Amino acid sequence: MSSVEKIPQSFETVDHYLSSFDFPLLEEARADIAASLNDIDKSPFAELIVFDEVKADRSLVFDVKVDYWRNRCSSDGRVPYSTSPGDIVVISNAKPEAASDLQRFGYWTFAYVTDVNENEDYDSFRVRVPPSGIVKGMRRSLHIVFLVNVMPISRVWSMLRMRKNLNLLKKVLCPAHEKRIEQKCDVCSASTNDGLVGEAARNLLSKLNDSQANAIFRCHAAMKCHHKASVELICGPPGTGKTRTLSVMLVTLLRMKSRTVTCAPTDAVTARVASQLLKLIRESSMSKFDGFCPLGDILLVINKNSVDGEDVAEISLDYRVDMLRDCFAPATGWNRCISSMIILLEELGELEEAPMIKVKINSLVDYAKCRVCSTVSSLRRCMLTMCTHVPLLFLRDENVERMVRALSLLDSLEGMLSHKKFGSKELEELFSLSSQCGVLLKDIQRSLGTLNFPSSKGQIMEFCIQMASSFFCTASNSYKLHSVNVKPFDLLVVDDASQMKECEAVIPLQLRGLRHVVLAGDAFQLPAIVKSRISREAGFGRSLFERLGSLGHAKHLLNIPYRMHPSISQFLNSIFYRKQILDAPDVKRKSYEKTYLTGPYFGPYAFINVPWREEELDNLGHRRNLVEVALVMQIVQSLFKAWNTSEKKLSVGVISPYAAQVFAIQDRIGQRYNNHPYFDVNVRTIDGFQGGEEDIVIISTVRSNRAGSIGFLSNLHWTSVALTRARYGSN
Numbered sequence: 001m002s003s004v005e006k007i008p009q010s011f012e013t014v015d016h017y018l019s020s021f022d023f024p025l026l027e028e029a030r031a032d033i034a035a036s037l038n039d040i041d042k043s044p045f046a047e048l049i050v051f052d053e054v055k056a057d058r059s060l061v062f063d064v065k066v067d068y069w070r071n072r073c074s075s076d077g078r079v080p081y082s083t084s085p086g087d088i089v090v091i092s093n094a095k096p097e098a099a100s101d102l103q104r105f106g107y108w109t110f111a112y113v114t115d116v117n118e119n120e121d122y123d124s125f126r127v128r129v130p131p132s133g134i135v136k137g138m139r140r141s142l143h144i145v146f147l148v149n150v151m152p153i154s155r156v157w158s159m160l161r162m163r164k165n166l167n168l169l170k171k172v173l174c175p176a177h178e179k180r181i182e183q184k185c186d187v188c189s190a191s192t193n194d195g196l197v198g199e200a201a202r203n204l205l206s207k208l209n210d211s212q213a214n215a216i217f218r219c220h221a222a223m224k225c226h227h228k229a230s231v232e233l234i235c236g237p238p239g240t241g242k243t244r245t246l247s248v249m250l251v252t253l254l255r256m257k258s259r260t261v262t263c264a265p266t267d268a269v270t271a272r273v274a275s276q277l278l279k280l281i282r283e284s285s286m287s288k289f290d291g292f293c294p295l296g297d298i299l300l301v302i303n304k305n306s307v308d309g310e311d312v313a314e315i316s317l318d319y320r321v322d323m324l325r326d327c328f329a330p331a332t333g334w335n336r337c338i339s340s341m342i343i344l345l346e347e348l349g350e351l352e353e354a355p356m357i358k359v360k361i362n363s364l365v366d367y368a369k370c371r372v373c374s375t376v377s378s379l380r381r382c383m384l385t386m387c388t389h390v391p392l393l394f395l396r397d398e399n400v401e402r403m404v405r406a407l408s409l410l411d412s413l414e415g416m417l418s419h420k421k422f423g424s425k426e427l428e429e430l431f432s433l434s435s436q437c438g439v440l441l442k443d444i445q446r447s448l449g450t451l452n453f454p455s456s457k458g459q460i461m462e463f464c465i466q467m468a469s470s471f472f473c474t475a476s477n478s479y480k481l482h483s484v485n486v487k488p489f490d491l492l493v494v495d496d497a498s499q500m501k502e503c504e505a506v507i508p509l510q511l512r513g514l515r516h517v518v519l520a521g522d523a524f525q526l527p528a529i530v531k532s533r534i535s536r537e538a539g540f541g542r543s544l545f546e547r548l549g550s551l552g553h554a555k556h557l558l559n560i561p562y563r564m565h566p567s568i569s570q571f572l573n574s575i576f577y578r579k580q581i582l583d584a585p586d587v588k589r590k591s592y593e594k595t596y597l598t599g600p601y602f603g604p605y606a607f608i609n610v611p612w613r614e615e616e617l618d619n620l621g622h623r624r625n626l627v628e629v630a631l632v633m634q635i636v637q638s639l640f641k642a643w644n645t646s647e648k649k650l651s652v653g654v655i656s657p658y659a660a661q662v663f664a665i666q667d668r669i670g671q672r673y674n675n676h677p678y679f680d681v682n683v684r685t686i687d688g689f690q691g692g693e694e695d696i697v698i699i700s701t702v703r704s705n706r707a708g709s710i711g712f713l714s715n716l717h718w719t720s721v722a723l724t725r726a727r728y729g730s731n
Contacts, residue, residue, distance in 0.1 A: 007502075007539040009547065011173050018160045018169075021503040024532075024540035025160070029153045031532035033088060036147035037099040044069045044081040045095055046123070048142040060129040061114070066144060069123065083125045086151025087113040091127075095143045111144075152476040156503050159479065164510040168492075168517055171229040172509075172544060204248050204284055211236075212245045215556035219249060223258070223491055223516050233497075233548060234520040236558030237569075237577060238693070238724040242520045245558060246493055247276035249518070251284065253491065254297065254470050261471040262493040263478055263508050265500040265528065267302040271312050273495050274300045274472040278312065292384060294400065296391035299468035301477050315472075320389050321460050327385040328453045328460065334386060337379040338445045341410075344371050345438040349431065368430070369417040376410050383407055391467040394451070402444050409437040475500055478508040488513025497521035497545035501528045505544045521545045524576045524720040526687060560584050563693060568723065576720055597638055622660035625702045629664045632700055636669065636681060639696065643679055653694035654683040658702050665700065686721050699723075 004023045011017040036043065046066035054061045069081050090096070092108035102108045111127035205213050215234050222230035236242055246262070250273075253260050264270040282293060300315045313319050327333050348368060383403045392400065413433050416426065454463040465471075465484050473480075475494075492508050494500060498521030509517065523546055530541040549555060561569055562584045573581040610628055632654055643650045656662050666683045673681050682694065 004534050004538050006537070007542065009550070014163070014166055014169050014173065017173055018506065021156070021160055021506075021540070024535040024538045025153060025156060025503060027538075028530060028532045028535045028540060029150055031535070032148050032150065032153070035531055036088075040090070040099055040145060040147070041097050042071065043145050043147060044071045045143055045145040046070065048091070048144055050124075051091070051142055054126070060131065062111070062127050062129065063124070064127055064144070065124045069146070081146060083113055083116050083123055083146075084149055084151070085113055085116060086149045086154060088147045088150055089113065089127065090145045090147060091129075092143055092145070093141070096145065112150075152504070155476050155479040155507060159482075159507045159510060160503065162482075162510060164482070165512055165514055166510070167229040167515050168231065168509045169506070171231055172548060204251060204280060208241075208245065208248060209558075209560050211557060211559045212241055212248075215245055215558065216249045216252070218556055219491075219518050220252070226515070229515045230517070231548065231553070232516075232518045233545060233553055233555040234518060234558065235522060235549075235555045237522060237524070237561055237564075237572065237581060237720075239561035239563035240558035240581075241560075241562065242522075242558060243273055243276055243495055246273060246495055246518070246520055247280055250277050250470060250493065251280050254281075257469065258490040259469045259471075259487060260491045260493060261473070261478060261481065261489045261508060261511065261514075262495065263473060263475045263500075263505075264495045265475065265504070266496075267474060269496045270302055270472050270474055271300065273493075274298070274315060275311050277470070278315065292388060294387055294392055296389050296395070296467065297393070297469045299464055299471050301465075301471070301473040301480065314388065317461065317464060320464055321457060323385050323389055324454075324460050324464070325457060327382050327389075328455060330455075332378075334382040334448065335445065337375070337382045338441050341375050341379050342438055342441050342445070344375055345434045345441070348434045349438070372413060372417060376414060380407060380410065391469070393469070394467050396447075399444065399447055402440060402447070406437065406440050406444060409433060409440065413437060475504040475507050478511065481508075481511055486512075490514075490516065492517040494519045494545075495521075498523055498525055498543050499528050500543050500545075501530075501540065502542055502544045502547060503540075504528075519545045519548070522720075523549050524717060526717045526721050529687060562586065564724065572720065572723055597635075597642060623658045623702055624660040624664045625700070626664065628700045628702060629661070629668055632665055632698055633668050635698055640673065640676075640679055647678075649678040649680070650696070651680040651682070651694040653692065653697045654681065654700065655686050655697060656700040656702060657686050659685055661700055661702050697723075 004027050005020075007020045007024065008016075011020070046069045048064060048066055050063060050065035052063045053059075054063055069083075071081070089111050090102065090108060091111050092102060093105050094101075096102050096105070096108075109129050111129050113125050113127050115126040117124040117126075205216065208216070215232075219232045219234075222232055234242060234245065250260055250262065262270070262273055264273060277298065278295075281295075295315050298315045299317060299320070300312055301317045304316060304318045330336070383406065386395065387400050387403055413430075416430055416433065454460045462484055465480065466486050471481070471489070489511055492511065492514055494505065494508075494517065497505075497519035508514075521543070527541045527543060527546065530536040532540070535541075557580060559580055560582050564572075564583075564587065566583045566587055569581060569583055569587075573579050608631070610625070610631060616624060616626070636652060636654070639650070639652055654662075654665055656665070662683055662685050669681060669683065673679055680694075682692070684692075
């Protein structure tokens with residue numbers, strides 16, 4: 001692959017910039033598929049029930065149905081894999097145990113999943129087969145094996161060919177000396193930061209340190225300019241509050257009715273930023289409506305199976321579409337529920353003039369209680385769904401206020417009906433309350449009837465995307481925003497920007513009308529994972545954050561880490577951060593010090609020499625050191641004994657640069673600590689530990705050379721990740 005040239009550091013034109021990623025991207029796609037073929041025996045597979053050509057016109061498009069997906073590496077024969085557009089699969093006469101089996105079978109082909117039918121009982125989808133695929137002559141008994149999903153690569157490839165909004169691309173291509181010349185806009189240079197965020201968000205800003213608040217003010221000031229594009233970088237070591245700073249900034253922008261799109265390299269990081277935003281909104285009591293918090297302006301687009309936890313479920317696209325689909329349904333939705341309640345209240349009103357005796361009063365109350373409770377339940381669900389999930393810009397404040405008032409009256413109505421004693425006075429109050437509620441519900445029904453609510457699932461999905469003003473997604477999923485008619489966004493925010501490949505950032509950077517971007521990251525953490533050595537050497541894993549930093553672009557440094565013991569941060573500060581980092585007051589207090597193991601070897605951080613050169617290769621040729629495995633086990637067991645007398649939670653992370661060492665340690669630890677929820681042990685590679693944090697971290701280096709040098713520590717990114725995961729101790 002000699003044609004894969006190194007991606008330049010600077011570029012003369014936008015075309016030169018975008019085309020420089022072409023060959024590294026194709027090579028990475030090739031490496032992705034090749035790696036999947038090497039592991040084909042571990043891949044999800046299924047038997048085909050249907051394999052029918054859609055048209056007999058040699059278009060090579062087939063409708064496919066499978067029985068169910070299974071994987072022999074899992075304990076129950078099933079895996080949580082589900083077919084998605086962009087999947088590359090292999091269809092063959094038999095289940096291949098190795099890539100070489102495909103040539104032996106004779107009849108096999110690659111296929112690309114184009115569409116998935118979600119309404120079928122069976123897993124049903126459509127595939128396109130390449131012209132070179134051998135389809136004719138295949139037996140009816142066929143197997144299908146999943147290899148890899150190339151949708152993210154396909155989206156990048158498409159965006160490298162689009163020439164949409166080039167404002168920001170031209171800005172990032174601008175040489176460093178020109179950036180300094182263009183730093184101030186002639187029209188907007190006189191503006192100040194006063195009143196940028198409004199009074200409602202100042203309480204949030206007051207809880208930030210100076211470096212965090214200043215970063216937000218600088219970003220706000222840059223956004224005020226509508227004449228020139230801007231790129232702002234926020235940096236800092238782990239624990240300095242980069243995500244929190246971004247979240248506070250997003251809250252203030254939400255209050256200012258600015259439109260933002262927030263991207264990250266993965267679903268997990270995207271959900272983390274969205275979760276922080278939700279937490280801040282609820283803590284700051286931004287809502288002026290009692291009892292609930294309208295969230296329709298915030299939308300999260302991620303794979304629903306990729307993130308655990310329910311804290312962001314309310315703002316996820318799939319959940320919101322399902323909720324609104326029920327709410328807008330003609331037979332069971334809001335209109336039907338309001339009509340049913342109005343009819344019931346009118347029936348109660350008609351009984352007001354009828355002569356009553358005590359027995360009849362009790363009968364009436366029992367009847368009303370039964371009918372009202374069942375009807376109110378459905379109506380309350382619809383109203384809460386609408387107020388929570390429909391954007392305020394569309395629903396309008398006055399409608400929300402009416403529904404909040406109606407819910408309060410309905411609660412009072414239910415409360416009154418639950419009283420044990422019910423006389424003529426209580427009955428009079430019941431009729432009065434019913435009348436008020438009926439009048440209000442008619443107003444609500446009339447006002448909501450003027451709104452054009454979507455009906456089908458596709459229309460509701462498009463409605464949610466169009467109306468959201470604070471949008472969260474991966475860079476890859478931001479591709480969807482190019483195909484939907486949405487109002488231009490004011491700001492692009494990228495968290496973990498140092499882990500996002502530069503070509504991936506091209507997708508959101510070209511969003512229509514976008515002029516401002518904020519990138520947050522840490523240049524000393526690991527870059528994006530690149531499977532191809534050729535692409536890696538070409539600089540394919542480099543981020544836009546890294547390149548702008550290396551060109552001298554100004555950064556806003558967050559300089560106070562809130563989780564690392566001072567002894568650990570001091571070590572890192574001197575190596576990586578030019579002694580610009582300050583310890584937070586909390587970590588300097590005596591109470592922050594934790595002593596789990598006593599002895600001369602164990603302090604906040606310790607280096608333990610293993611003199612025996614016992615590293616070996618496992619049966620796959622990967623390095624491990626069983627002596628270090630035994631030592632790690634001894635340290636973990638000692639920590640468990642020391643913790644066992646405590647009632648506080650303790651988390652231990654075990655890191656190694658070698659996957660074989662990770663597997664060996666995981667195998668030894670097994671499930672022995674599973675019954676102790678407050679003693680948590682996580683064993684991962686250094687790559688897998690990025691973004692995580694534990695109370696204590698144990699690093700198994702596996703090997704060193706004769707001079708005592710540890711190879712992986714020569715990579716500053718690995719060293720930084722390994723040493724910044726611990727709160728109290730690292731060994």
